[in-house]
Amino acid sequence: MNILEIILLIFLVFSAVMTVRFDEELISIIFLSIFSLILTALYLLHKAADVALAEAVIGAGLNTAIFMSAISQIRHSDSD
Amino acid sequence: MTIRLIFSYFFMVSSAAFAVVTVLGLLRFPDVYTRMHAAAVVLTMSAVLMSIGTAIYVWEFFLSIKIMMIGLFFLFSNPMATHAIARASYKRKIALPKEYEIDAYSEYLGRDSDEHS
Amino acid sequence: MNKLVKKTLITAVLAAAAFALYYNFSLLPGYQDLEKGISDYIITYGLHDTGSLNLITAVLYDYRAFDSLGESTVIFGAVSGIVLILSRKMLPVSSKGLSFIVKRTLGIMTPFIALFGFYVITHGHLSPGGGFQGGVILAAISIIFSIVYGSAFDYRRYSPQTKTVLETGGALTFLVIGLAGIVMEGAFLKNLGFLTAERGTLISAGSIPYINIGVGFKVGAGLAIIFYSMIQKTFEEDF
Numbered sequence: 001m002n003i004l005e006i007i008l009l010i011f012l013v014f015s016a017v018m019t020v021r022f023d024e025e026l027i028s029i030i031f032l033s034i035f036s037l038i039l040t041a042l043y044l045l046h047k048a049a050d051v052a053l054a055e056a057v058i059g060a061g062l063n064t065a066i067f068m069s070a071i072s073q074i075r076h077s078d079s080d
Numbered sequence: 081m082t083i084r085l086i087f088s089y090f091f092m093v094s095s096a097a098f099a100v101v102t103v104l105g106l107l108r109f110p111d112v113y114t115r116m117h118a119a120a121v122v123l124t125m126s127a128v129l130m131s132i133g134t135a136i137y138v139w140e141f142f143l144s145i146k147i148m149m150i151g152l153f154f155l156f157s158n159p160m161a162t163h164a165i166a167r168a169s170y171k172r173k174i175a176l177p178k179e180y181e182i183d184a185y186s187e188y189l190g191r192d193s194d195e196h197s
Numbered sequence: 198m199n200k201l202v203k204k205t206l207i208t209a210v211l212a213a214a215a216f217a218l219y220y221n222f223s224l225l226p227g228y229q230d231l232e233k234g235i236s237d238y239i240i241t242y243g244l245h246d247t248g249s250l251n252l253i254t255a256v257l258y259d260y261r262a263f264d265s266l267g268e269s270t271v272i273f274g275a276v277s278g279i280v281l282i283l284s285r286k287m288l289p290v291s292s293k294g295l296s297f298i299v300k301r302t303l304g305i306m307t308p309f310i311a312l313f314g315f316y317v318i319t320h321g322h323l324s325p326g327g328g329f330q331g332g333v334i335l336a337a338i339s340i341i342f343s344i345v346y347g348s349a350f351d352y353r354r355y356s357p358q359t360k361t362v363l364e365t366g367g368a369l370t371f372l373v374i375g376l377a378g379i380v381m382e383g384a385f386l387k388n389l390g391f392l393t394a395e396r397g398t399l400i401s402a403g404s405i406p407y408i409n410i411g412v413g414f415k416v417g418a419g420l421a422i423i424f425y426s427m428i429q430k431t432f433e434e435d436f
Binding site: 050061062069073 | 251253254317325326327329330333334336337340344420423424427428
């Protein structure tokens, strides 16, 4: 367990806590995508390239877009 | 061989310096648009330099070509994404000052200048 | 009385199904080296059994191909539910999209993203990747279309009917390869041995590349349908 892995793990826990703690949904979504990005780097450090690719594409890319559209839909129905 | 490694380390260290400058800019600049400026210009330079350094470090034809393609992708995508974010925040009137010295973009967008004041 | 009859019928059918499943699983053949652990077996004999250099794809689409079929069915169920609940009208409510700079830049970059998606799908048995990851990359193209160019553009280029055809086509490819495994090799989804070529080439590893292509189109079209049906009323204003 080298120093880079420890730093990444600390940031992983930090981003996960920040995802839960914020009240505004937009900031939570952005921290969630940061979480997946750090997780991708960790998977790559452990030489699991398949899982890293899936995590990068789904967690950081697709989840963010789908959550964004869901959040904006909720806000529209609130403001109407 | 060692001269190649020295070149690659030079590119990587300069890229890390650019990244540090980016973080300083993101922390120290006052509002959204100047921070966007720091992220667009300096971070693109940092990513491209890092990809060049990595391509020199591995020094294998197809691998280097792939890494240079990643750098080219950054060169296209990062300024475009920053432009999109800055334009959206301008249209949403996020952190706009009360009055301007100069506001050319509002004329370009065709918005009335006294609408948002 | 009627309810009681219905309940007993349902219980009888469920019990019969459970017994059939149990009987089916008790008849499964065992590998000869299973006591050393399944991961040791796969690492040792995976390349010889399947011809796939990427052992994860070999596990996903050869040893555990039935699991992958189940995952595809789960995605199909999710797409059906979301479309049933969320799509209020099929005609698009579109925005004008983002600015001219973003449109031109993505016009240059989108073919390369599509190329990368197809590369990840078709080289799933040689390098990291596979049908699922490449399919999500292809779905990202549809997301780019509907955010950047407006969802009317996405509707014109890849209408929901086209996406439905692609998704069912991918699932049918998977099932047809599975049935071909019954006909040719004697078991459902067994690797088609006569398609195997020299290891490391593009068309090798039996039926794994074709299953990859089917899963890729199915996942990409399904996730694109999910995003399209969620976006319909949302991004009306332009940025």
